Amino acid sequence: MDLQYALELIGTYFFAISGALAIQNREHDLFGAGFTGFITAIGGGSLRDIILGAYPLVWIGNVNFLYAIFAGLITTFVFFPLVARLRKTLFLFDTLGIAFFTILGVEKTLALGFRPEVAAIMGMFSAVMGGVIRDTLTNEIPILFRKEVYASACLSGAVVYLVLNYYGLERNINLLVSISLIILIRLVAVRFKLSLPTLK
Numbered sequence: 001m002d003l004q005y006a007l008e009l010i011g012t013y014f015f016a017i018s019g020a021l022a023i024q025n026r027e028h029d030l031f032g033a034g035f036t037g038f039i040t041a042i043g044g045g046s047l048r049d050i051i052l053g054a055y056p057l058v059w060i061g062n063v064n065f066l067y068a069i070f071a072g073l074i075t076t077f078v079f080f081p082l083v084a085r086l087r088k089t090l091f092l093f094d095t096l097g098i099a100f101f102t103i104l105g106v107e108k109t110l111a112l113g114f115r116p117e118v119a120a121i122m123g124m125f126s127a128v129m130g131g132v133i134r135d136t137l138t139n140e141i142p143i144l145f146r147k148e149v150y151a152s153a154c155l156s157g158a159v160v161y162l163v164l165n166y167y168g169l170e171r172n173i174n175l176l177v178s179i180s181l182i183i184l185i186r187l188v189a190v191r192f193k194l195s196l197p198t199l200k
Contacts, residue, residue: 016072
């Protein structure tokens with residue numbers, strides 16, 4: 001199992017946890033939490049594949065992604081008291097999820113023969129749309145429309161990946177560097193309350 005495939009499974013696992021945790025302290029049962037986690041995990045990647053015409057959808061063509069989702073949901077349900085006590089848990093898992101899915105979305109788009117510009121946009125799209133669907137299901141303003149540095153962090157990581165790829169950096173190193181950059185941007189932005197300018 002290569003690094004790209006392992007990271008995609010890990011990203012799916014994290015997004016499932018993120019989605020399931022999003023409805024804590026609300027009047028939803030375990031099925032509701034599980035459904036939200038499932039949709040969060042597959043939403044962005046499925047929409048990306050539909051737009052790119054890539055079939056079957058990744059979670060349909062490879063059952064291991066379903067197992068990764070189930071593992072995330074089971075982790076949330078069994079260890080919920082522990083997971084819920086972790087500081088800013090939802091933010092942590094969401095950040096890991098978008099970082100993995102951005103770069104993996106870029107790689108998949110390139111592999112399908114699309115231009116780098118399209119790959120950068122689709123990488124960002126596949127990363128953020130799961131969170132948008134999650135927030136919509138839980139009656140929250142989608143994080144994409146808040147002042148937080150979110151989609152722009154994904155786009156920055158995607159561009160860095162494409163530049164390093166153009167100059168021939170070894171693939172696995174490029175994956176780790178670009179993913180780490182997205183995580184770093186998100187952490188710094190939240191820590192120092194940074195945001196993009198707004199329209200006024």
